[in-house]
Amino acid sequence: MARYPEEPRLSLPPGLVEQLTSQLPQVADAAVAAIIAEVPTYANALSGPMGQVIRDAVVLALGGFVQLGARGDRRSDRPAAASMEGAYQLGRGEARSGRSMEALLAAYRVGSRVSWRQMAVGLVRAGVDSATVAAYAELVFAYMDQLSDQSATGHRDETNESGRARQRLLDQLGRALLEGRSPEAVEALAARAQWEPPETLTAVLVPEAQGSVLLGLIAPSSLLVDDPAGRSVHSVLLVPDAHRSVLLRAVQGHAAVVGSTRPWLEVRSSYERTRRALELERESRSATLDTEAHLADLVVTADPEALGDLREQVLAPLAEMSESTRDKLVETLRAWLLHQGRRDAVAATLFVHPQTVRYRMGQLREAYGDLLDEPDFVRRATIALG
Incomplete structure (x- = not known):
């Protein structure tokens, strides 16, 4: 049965652990400088208080995987609870700052690469054999993957929570606009929703x-x-x-x-x-x-009752006629009003002979008299029948 070589035991001398630990602030500074240079979103973000928060998180993470080498146990490769909580809170903070998860993960990649390069130099100078350095590198990057996953979870949780909260505010804003709430109330909601x-x-x-x-x-x-x-x-x-x-x-x-x-x-x-x-x-x-x-x-149609009353008022002179006669005359009056008295256009609209239009208009003039020539009646009849 084939035997596979045992993985090298990861055990760093105590003196080397102390040396690497003492260098962590400088390593963190190098990592932050690289993030600023390579991830545009962080170009101005790391110069103020947030920069110190990021540096502290980097030092905490680096200290964690220095201790991996001090423990000398490949199976104890899960970051400590403090590092995991720090990574989670870092993700939430980055979401609150408006930076995307892609930018955060890019910062992790750059920071991990630069940090490992700095630390690897110390390991090689201390005479650590290449197999152990390679095994340690594998463990370190697996460790950082777990931290970045934890930060991504924190970022996602914060984004989901803030997204739901903002959506509730946007819903309230929309309802306030449709309800006609006061400008002050609506403007306050818009500000809270960042809309x-x-x-x-x-x-x-x-x-x-x-x-x-x-x-x-x-x-x-x-x-x-x-x-x-x-x-x-x-x-x-x-x-x-x-x-x-x-x-x-x-x-x-x-x-x-x-x-x-x-x-x-x-x-x-x-x-x-x-x-x-x-x-x-x-x-x-x-x-x-x-x-x-x-x-x-x-x-x-803004006031249907008023329109109905107006129509009844305008058609009152035709009230005593038979229904069929009344319907034909209403149809003719409507076409006459819309075509401004042009007999041929009225006839074409009604599909009747112009003489029929002339006959019906005679009936209408007998019913309405001079009203058909009064602008106010023409306006009211056009509205009522238009």
């Missing part, structure tokens, strides 16, 4: 299931809020500084209702317009509804 207020916001009403998809397509800085009036059927996107044509292209085919663009603190009116437009077009919805293309309909 930079835009010049304008545009409300877009979308099916709930499509909200997250459209958030990515339109602008990640948009606020995504459950529709207060939608009973979980719709969501509301509040899109900052939207270019309307670009926005309409982005939501094309997603059954969205695009509201008006308003100063960001006044976006409630944009949202309310999307709700009115949704009710107006509920039976004949197109894939995307641009409220700017339906302003006249929104105006005349």
